[in-house]
Each structure stands twice: as C-alpha cells, then as structure tokens.
Amino acid sequence: MIITRKTKIPLHWAFYAQLPLLMSIYGEFVINAPFLLLIKRFIDNPAAIMGLISLEIYISILGSPFISWLSDRVWTRWGRRKFFFTIADIGRGLCVLLMPFAPNLILLIALRWLFDAFSNFGSMTQALVYEVVPTPQRGRLAGFFQSSIQFGNLVFYFLLLGRFDDMYFMGPFDFATSVSGGAAMFWIAAIVLFAIAAYESLGFKEIKPPNRKTLQDDRKPGQSVFGYFITSFFRDVCSKDLLPLYLLAFVDVMVRINLGLFQPLQFTEQWGYSLQQFGNTVAIGVIFSVTFALFSGWFADRYGKMVTFVIASIGSLLVNLAFVIFLAIKPGHRPTLTEIVVFSNIEQIFSMVKAVIIFPLIMEYINRNRLGAANAGLQVMRTIFRSGMAVFVGVWILWWSLAFMPQAGYRVLTTYPEAITKAELAEELARSGLGSDEIMILPGEQGHKEGDPSQIWYLHKYDEQVQDLVEERKELTNKIAALETKLGSPMSDESHRTKMRAEVEADKLRLLETDSALSDGAAALNKQIASHTENKRTASGDQFLSATYSNNQLTLSLTAVGTADSELENRFPNDLDGPPIAQHLDEDSRLLRPEIEADFQEESVNISATFRPSFVFLYRVANRVLSDPNAAYELATVLQSIHDAELGRDEGLINFQASQEETDEKALSYELMLNQELDPQAIESLAATLQAERLIESAHYRELSPSRYRFALTTPSTERKDTATENASRIEEAENRLLQLLPRTGESIPSMVAAFYLRVTATLSSVPYNVIVPEHTTQALHKERVYEYFFSSRTLMILTDFIGFAIIALLVRLERKGKIHKYGVEEDENR
Numbered sequence: 001m002i003i004t005r006k007t008k009i010p011l012h013w014a015f016y017a018q019l020p021l022l023m024s025i026y027g028e029f030v031i032n033a034p035f036l037l038l039i040k041r042f043i044d045n046p047a048a049i050m051g052l053i054s055l056e057i058y059i060s061i062l063g064s065p066f067i068s069w070l071s072d073r074v075w076t077r078w079g080r081r082k083f084f085f086t087i088a089d090i091g092r093g094l095c096v097l098l099m100p101f102a103p104n105l106i107l108l109i110a111l112r113w114l115f116d117a118f119s120n121f122g123s124m125t126q127a128l129v130y131e132v133v134p135t136p137q138r139g140r141l142a143g144f145f146q147s148s149i150q151f152g153n154l155v156f157y158f159l160l161l162g163r164f165d166d167m168y169f170m171g172p173f174d175f176a177t178s179v180s181g182g183a184a185m186f187w188i189a190a191i192v193l194f195a196i197a198a199y200e201s202l203g204f205k206e207i208k209p210p211n212r213k214t215l216q217d218d219r220k221p222g223q224s225v226f227g228y229f230i231t232s233f234f235r236d237v238c239s240k241d242l243l244p245l246y247l248l249a250f251v252d253v254m255v256r257i258n259l260g261l262f263q264p265l266q267f268t269e270q271w272g273y274s275l276q277q278f279g280n281t282v283a284i285g286v287i288f289s290v291t292f293a294l295f296s297g298w299f300a301d302r303y304g305k306m307v308t309f310v311i312a313s314i315g316s317l318l319v320n321l322a323f324v325i326f327l328a329i330k331p332g333h334r335p336t337l338t339e340i341v342v343f344s345n346i347e348q349i350f351s352m353v354k355a356v357i358i359f360p361l362i363m364e365y366i367n368r369n370r371l372g373a374a375n376a377g378l379q380v381m382r383t384i385f386r387s388g389m390a391v392f393v394g395v396w397i398l399w400w401s402l403a404f405m406p407q408a409g410y411r412v413l414t415t416y417p418e419a420i421t422k423a424e425l426a427e428e429l430a431r432s433g434l435g436s437d438e439i440m441i442l443p444g445e446q447g448h449k450e451g452d453p454s455q456i457w458y459l460h461k462y463d464e465q466v467q468d469l470v471e472e473r474k475e476l477t478n479k480i481a482a483l484e485t486k487l488g489s490p491m492s493d494e495s496h497r498t499k500m501r502a503e504v505e506a507d508k509l510r511l512l513e514t515d516s517a518l519s520d521g522a523a524a525l526n527k528q529i530a531s532h533t534e535n536k537r538t539a540s541g542d543q544f545l546s547a548t549y550s551n552n553q554l555t556l557s558l559t560a561v562g563t564a565d566s567e568l569e570n571r572f573p574n575d576l577d578g579p580p581i582a583q584h585l586d587e588d589s590r591l592l593r594p595e596i597e598a599d600f601q602e603e604s605v606n607i608s609a610t611f612r613p614s615f616v617f618l619y620r621v622a623n624r625v626l627s628d629p630n631a632a633y634e635l636a637t638v639l640q641s642i643h644d645a646e647l648g649r650d651e652g653l654i655n656f657q658a659s660q661e662e663t664d665e666k667a668l669s670y671e672l673m674l675n676q677e678l679d680p681q682a683i684e685s686l687a688a689t690l691q692a693e694r695l696i697e698s699a700h701y702r703e704l705s706p707s708r709y710r711f712a713l714t715t716p717s718t719e720r721k722d723t724a725t726e727n728a729s730r731i732e733e734a735e736n737r738l739l740q741l742l743p744r745t746g747e748s749i750p751s752m753v754a755a756f757y758l759r760v761t762a763t764l765s766s767v768p769y770n771v772i773v774p775e776h777t778t779q780a781l782h783k784e785r786v787y788e789y790f791f792s793s794r795t796l797m798i799l800t801d802f803i804g805f806a807i808i809a810l811l812v813r814l815e816r817k818g819k820i821h822k823y824g825v826e827e828d829e830n831r
Helices: 011-017 019-031 033-038 048-057 063-073 083-099 104-122 125-132 135-163 179-202 225-237 240-255 259-270 274-282 286-303 305-329 335-364 368-404 422-431 464-487 493-531 613-626 629-647 682-692 727-741 747-764 790-816 821-829
Strands: 409-420 438-442 454-462 544-550 551-560 593-600 604-610 652-660 667-674 700-704 708-714 778-781
Touching: 019 033, 019 104, 019 135, 019 613, 033 048, 033 104, 033 259, 048 259, 048 682, 083 104, 083 629, 083 778, 104 225, 125 240, 135 422, 225 368, 225 593, 240 335, 240 368, 240 613, 240 790, 259 274, 259 368, 274 335, 274 652, 286 305, 286 464, 305 335, 368 613, 368 790, 409 493, 422 438, 422 454, 464 493, 464 593, 464 778, 544 727, 544 747, 604 747, 613 682, 613 821, 629 682, 629 747, 682 700, 682 708, 700 821, 727 747, 727 778
Parallel strands: none
Antiparallel strands: 409 454, 409 778, 438 454, 544 551, 551 604, 593 604, 652 667, 667 708, 700 708
16 A cells, blocks of 8 residues: 655655556546547537637636645545545546547537546646655656656557547447447546546555644634635735746746647648557657656756756757758658658657656645645646647647638649649639639649649639538538437337438438539539630540550559659558448448559559459449449449458359349349358348448349349439539540550440549549649549648747747746745755
8 A cells, every 4th residue: 555745665656656647647548639539520620629628627727726725624534635536537437438429519528528627626646646755756756657658658559549440340239339449449548547546545545744734724714615715725826935836837838839639630631641650650759758758757866857857848949940941841841750750759758858857846846735735726827828828729720721721612633734833824824814813823743842833733712611511511421420320229219210310311411412512613613724724734545654454454554743652652552542332341341442553653653453353243234234434333342342241252152144134224233153052141131231232222132043143233313423523524534545545345444444543543642642643634622721730830839949948047047046945855855
C-alpha cells in the first residue's frame, strides 16, 4: 500500500504512485484523435469543433477548483483526495463506453461534456501523487511518468489508432450491432478507467496532515460551504505567492501549442497518409522520447529545472523553424514519412523534456499545505489558457483557410497539350467572356511555382451554397444511418418502424435533391468552361500512349503530368480506388481488384493488370444489360465479391456460363457450373445475399441439375448518378481510343478497360500521388472549403514561442529582485 507524507520513499513507490494519473491519461487517449474522428461524422469546421468541445469547460470552470479546494479541508474515513477521483474514474468510464454509439452531434457533445465534468470531480489525482513523492525525488518521478506516457503512446498509436475503421464480426450478436475498431478503443478505455478506480480505492492510504485547514476555519456562522468556497477561493487563488505558478502555466501553454485534435487531419486530409501511418510516425519516436524523459528528469534535478526548460524550448523552436523552411522550399510542400519521422521526433524529444520539467518546476514555488489552493488556481488558469488557445487554434485555421485557401464552390479540371501560364489562360478566358473576378485559376501540378507555365489548370468558381449543401448532405447521411440502425433493432415496435421508414424515405429524397443540386451546379460550370476552351485543350485520346490485352492481361501506358515518388509504386495497388463492395460484407473486406503493378516514369505511368476470367464474364453480362461501362464494372465487382464470400475464391470450384435460355432484356442471367457437390443451403444463401444487395432489385435461381444453377437478376430502374456526370463522356473518349488500340478484343473489353482506367486516374490524381492524366474531356466537381494545417499551425507555434520566452525573462527578473520565492524548495530545505 502506498502511504502519503513520507520524507523519502523507495524508488518503486514513485512508479506505483503515478499509476492513477497515468492510467487516467491512458483512458483519455480516446477523447483526442478518436473523438475527433467521431465528431467529424457530423461537422467539419475546426472553429466550431473546438468551440463545442470547449464550451463545457467554461461552464464548469469552477467545478475542478471547488473539488481541489474542498479536498484541502475535508477528511473522510477513506482520506481526503482519493474519494473524489475514484468516483470520477467510474463516471468517465461510463461516458467513453457510450460515445461510439451516439446517434447525433448533440448526444455526442453531451457525453463529452459529462466526461469533462467527471474529470473536474477527479482533478486532485496529481496532488495525491505529489503528497506521496517528496520534492527532491519529483524530477525522477516526472521522468518515470513521461516514459510511461510514451509507452502508452507506442501501444495506442502503433497498435490501436490505425484500426479505427476496422469492423469486427459479432457472431450471434451481429443482428443487433457491428463493432468497429473505434468502438473497441473506447471500450478498452472504459475498462482501464474502471480498473484504475479499483486500484485507487484499495492501493492508497492517506495520512491526516497536521495544521491543515478545515471547513470551519474563517467560516462565518450560517455561511454555506459553497459561499465560503467563493470567498476563500478567490482569496487563496489570487494570492501573490501563486503568481509564478500562473506565469509558468501560461508559458507552458505558449511553448507547447500545436494542432492538437487536428493533427490526424494534417496526415490524412492534407498529406494523404493513413491513420496507421500517422500512428507509426508517433510510435517510432517513443524509444527516443523515453530515453530523454528519464535523462531530462535527472538533468533537471542536478542542473536546475528552469535552465532545462529554457534549453528545451529553444531547441523546439529551432526544429520548428527548420521544418517550416524545409517544406516551404520543397516542391509540393509534402514531406515523406522519413522526413516526418526525423523532424517530428527531434521536436518531440524537446517537447518531452518540457513536459517532464514543467510541473516539478511549478511545484518549486509552493509548499505542501498550499497544494490544494495551488492546484485549484492552476486548474482555473490552465482551463482559461488551454481552452482559449485551443479555440484560437481552430479559429486561426479557419481564418487561414478564408484568407489563403480556395473557398467552397465548383471546380473544372482542364488540360492542355503544351504548358501555358496563368496570365495566358486568363487572357484566353477574358476573350471568351469569363473574367478573373468570376473564375479563379489554380495550378493543377504539385509544387507549381507562381508564374511558371503548366499543362494542368483548375478553374474554380466560388459558390457559398456549396458549403451549405455539403454540410446538409453530411447531416442527412448520418441521420439516415442512425434511423436504419434503429429499424434493424428488435426493440422497435411496428408503429415506430413505420414512422421511421417514412422519415428515412423523406431524408433520402432530400439527399437526392442535394446531390442533384451539386451535380447541376458542377455541370453548368463545366458546360461553360468546356465551350470556351474546346479548341485549346488536349486532343481526344492522347492520354493513351499504348495498350495491349491478351489472356485477361492488360498493359496500359498513360501520359502523365507530375511525377509520383517511386516508393508509392508498391502502395498504388492497395490504394486503387475501386467501386463499393457488396453491403453485406464486412467493411474491412478486401475490395475485388485485378492484380496490379505500377511503374511511375517522369512523363508517363505504366500499369499492368491481370483480370480474373470470372470477373470478365460477369462484366460482359452486366454491361449487356446496363449499357453503362462504369455501372457494369461496379456491378460485376459486387457480384464477384458476393460469390467469393459465399462459395470461395477457388476458380476451379465453379464456372460461369452464359444462360442458354432467353430472358427479359432487363434481366441479368448466367449459369453456375459446380465442379463438386455443395450443400444446397450454400446456393440458397448466395441467392439471399444477392437479393439483399442494393445494386440488385431481385434475385432468383433455378436448379437445372445437381451441379448446375441458373440465376436471373434485375437491377433498379432508377437513373444512376454516374450517367449524369462527365464520367460518361470520359469513358466514351477512352473507349473510342481503346477500340483503336485493342481492335481484336471485341466491344466489351475496351469498355471494361475504360471503366478500369477511370479508377486508375482517380487514384493517381489523389493525395499523395498528385499525378494528372491529361484528357480532352473536362472534369467538374463540387469542392468544399479546404483547410491547411501545417503552415497555419507552425506559424502560430513560432509566434507563441516568442511570447513564452518573454514571460520567462519576466519571471527570472522578478525572482532576482526578490518579489517571488521558491516556497516549495525552502520548505524541503527547512525540514
């Protein structure tokens, strides 16, 4: 059992004493990046996100100080501090248990606010730790603590965060719910919080301190506890002896500002890396951080905490400046993972030293009997400082976006056979009646320098309605998903289900209207731009340098503008943007794609692909019915996925054959020939799964013999969105050229390759590849507001570092003049 108020403790006590605070922080990992990914389902605006999260903090700003103040003055049979945070950790565990299932933004924010309220109730954890560990040993305690935090970072970022989007099979409970990796993270956090609550209640023994204040000290007769708190609290926390604590708390906020919750978005949205790669880069630096955490604790105890803190802050500033300059001059402004690891982890080492030193440094200025008041005052000030700066970071990112980034609107991609300058294109558009005040011209090449010519230009038109429609679309999508989940619940009665079905249908109709409005807006601008640039753009079909197709093996050589890193060649097959898989399959199932190899050259991209014979057959059948290569490719992919899931991927098990019977021209018909006997239930299950697929309206089968079955499928009669976009024109352009390059393959193969080509080009144009295949057909889309995270946040970090240095200089000056004292150090020296 750990006992408080010892003048010296065994070293292993320092480790055990930190566990309540440490495990609470482990439990709080999920309310950072994972919580941001949850809230992104409902809202994108960074200022609004931070405002909603921070609002509760200002509402309950006195809750944590009141508990801290109260813990200095009460005594129970369990002690004076552990009583509070035992209850708090149980409450926080319940909150994180429920967060993944919040059906809307209001309930999710309410759970976050409740979590913060329980955190306020358990705010005395660190004070208890420092009652156990005496001042001379606190530097090493901080080293132990930060090393343990980094171990938690290693587990969380390397093993858990990248699994956020995974889906897990629930066996017999799958009818009720599916569990994602994100939900599992929150559940693990809840278990950790419940476990540490038990450890806190059973593992600590508090010794009643002498000369402590009580609730009766200076309390007027009949005065309430809370009224007494208000008067004494402000007298205590506004005391002159706490001024250096507040100055250091503000310095800590200034020199440690970063993207915070938005850091995963910098990796995924701006740089195009995955959550797992983000987690890996954080985890790689853990070993170095742990080493420096232990070393910095020893160094600070030996040479002085203020000196160590200043050295670490200067080092962090220099690394930040170097990273900004490096990316500013690098084409494309996108670092490789190796560069991220090098810069980020050197910076993390200095940040780790600051994190180790700051609280022991603050505690040098306060004696033990003032820990409660000091903790209360620090919590108020840190709440104001951190929450205020967190909101300011969100506002800063929003302001940066409004000032320097294109706003929501419609955008058309145009390509030209020869590079032209922005001025030349603007002059050409002006002659056609399109002024620069109406159309914004943006370069399409990664790393383009102002004034340089380019073959790729985006023509962007601002439209404030686009952002509203995009946000409405997101709200409708989330609402529909929540209602459809409730529809499948066994707890809903039939009358409630009927009402929900009507609501779902109304929301789906509105969703179609928003999609139509966005498509119409993009199409209108596309038509306008296409007519004005018709004779200037790349010639039709020039994107294909060569193409061959033999024995289901395809080779394509495409003209490319922009060169992707060669390290991305191995990643490309996994990133290839395939169509949606069948809905019944787990969301983490592998998409059906041909076997792919990519070769990125300076001005071309070479693709080799091997298609499965069964997929080629299904595509031919689907294309005959749909007469839309893109839709047929998607349907063939879904059919292949379903057959693989139900019957296995063994090509020798089943053969697809054309139906020998005439069917409705709108029906998709084929026969399965089995090379071995299967349980009849397997065929029934296959038919049921096909029937449940959204791309299939009805599915029927008939047994022709024990090893031969005929399937007849019909597809929905509603018009597909793909045909209302420029995809049809792009496929037509590609198919016309492929018919010339692949003359002996029939009509279906060129159209299949054209649909495949669309997926290849979509992936090439995305981050991190940023490679454009020039086409004659213009491509239009709606574009929501773009946020820039790296340069906006780094600029702010540099500015606040200098503010921090100025306050440190003021603090040192006041100390030298004798206006502030290190009461904690003096207390230990006099004991």
